[in-house]
Amino acid sequence: MGIKNVTRIVLMFFAVLVFSSCKDTNTGIHTNVTGKAGEVVVVISEEEWNSDIGQLIRQHLAQEHVALPQDEPLFDLVKVPHVAFTKIFKTTRNILQTQISSAVDTSRVVFKNDVWAQPQATVIIQAKNRAEFEQLFNENKDRILSYFIKAEKDRLTGNYNKYFERGVYNVLNDEFGVTMKVAPGFQIAEQKEDFIWLRYETPAISQGIVLYTFPYVSDSAFTENYLLKVRDSILRANVPGPTEGSYMATERRIEQVQNIIKHNGNYTSEMRGLWRLMNDYMGGPYISLAELDAANQRIIVAFGYVFAPNKDKRNYLRQVEAMIYSLKLNNQKENDLLNEQDAIEIDVQANQ
Incomplete structure (x- = not known):
């Protein structure tokens, strides 16, 4: 394709235009x-x-x-x-x-x-x-x-x-130290330590956001291979499909599209591609942000996906994209100071 x-x-999605x-x-x-x-x-x-x-x-x-x-x-x-x-x-x-x-x-x-x-x-x-x-x-x-x-x-x-699911907002704020404004109707499907799965279901489509965190230990944490390894491990353990033995995973038969950007002033990897259900026949597009929380030495990932069989998916994905881009860190002021002091630069190419 x-x-x-x-x-x-994809780079133009992040252009700050004046x-x-x-x-x-x-x-x-x-x-x-x-x-x-x-x-x-x-x-x-x-x-x-x-x-x-x-x-x-x-x-x-x-x-x-x-x-x-x-x-x-x-x-x-x-x-x-x-x-x-x-x-x-x-x-x-x-x-x-x-x-x-x-x-x-x-x-x-x-x-x-x-x-x-x-x-x-x-x-x-x-x-x-x-x-x-x-x-x-x-x-x-x-x-x-x-x-x-x-x-x-x-x-x-x-x-x-203006209109967002306040219950989800409050849980993210209290339990994860972040905020995100998702559309009304999004519900918590699963919540564990450092993991939460949000989804909006209708008979025709499904939109979801999986938010999780993991330690930032080195620059290699932002390479495509490492991000996919962590993601697929977390999805397999926490996002099952409708049939026994099925689970969500990244579609590896096509290339992912990764771009390094700044989000909220923080070092961030944006990735796009397709997801699939292993041992089943569901799939669709995704967009993810992996953002560095330097103050807490962790990476926060917001993985948004769409399942809309027999329908165009562009607008549904743009909705999820707008939601995950609303992600904000509660300790952003601390990160701002670190970003200014350290001028964080991470070399992901050398570690691919």
Whole structure:
């Protein structure tokens, strides 16, 4: 499924974007955004959509999402001609407006928040001709993609900040020294020392988060092999499947996608891939964070997964991703001091 070839895209999930002179935010807009999660309305003429311009937009914004069991695009694109771009479309969550005309004074890319609704992300590309449009788009395509991805995550985070399962929040706070805001309906399936399994079940889908900790003893704790070894050992012992002898494990027949980032300012490994049930036939995508709690010399792992047979999984995984990214350490101030003093740098490559 070409996971290795699209690893570069994962990095954009962690970009901290600063749109200053080219980003505008309107206030006083009270209309809520409309449309489906993961959609981008592209305002473009039929002629341009069927040209190299449209192909360029589709190739980038609708490229394959990394680490899913079936092909799904990063975004679903909805083409809307300029004359049809009326009120019904102006309140959609993500909008890419194009203008290619000799009447354009200055070719530019503009990022605007909350133009017609909130929380809304709008990108406007103005160019005098197709050649200038292609140049502008290619120069800014990663920023455009990151902007829309971040907007999707921020909307979910905003929802979970308002509405979250307080019982789970309190248990994590009291028993694990961390907080995490998971969606209402998540229940504790299993809890042990340094381990908790949260899940949300419906007849159609299952979303889960497994949080566990283990000692940080050396840099090798952040290598892919070591993280997978610990994870699979913990999953086998604590996350059984529905049939006797079945248990959750990492799908090792495909490559994992690992990136080293900073989360809350702490050294963190983000990993994506697929999970499976051993001795059974269930599986799906996962995303995990392994974050260093230097003050307690431990690593905290939040492993989020989705099981949604016969359904698209991208949006369900993005929901779980937003939840695990809400992870915060209660002793973060102590870690901030250690991070500043030690400037922690861990070499995982040498220990793979």
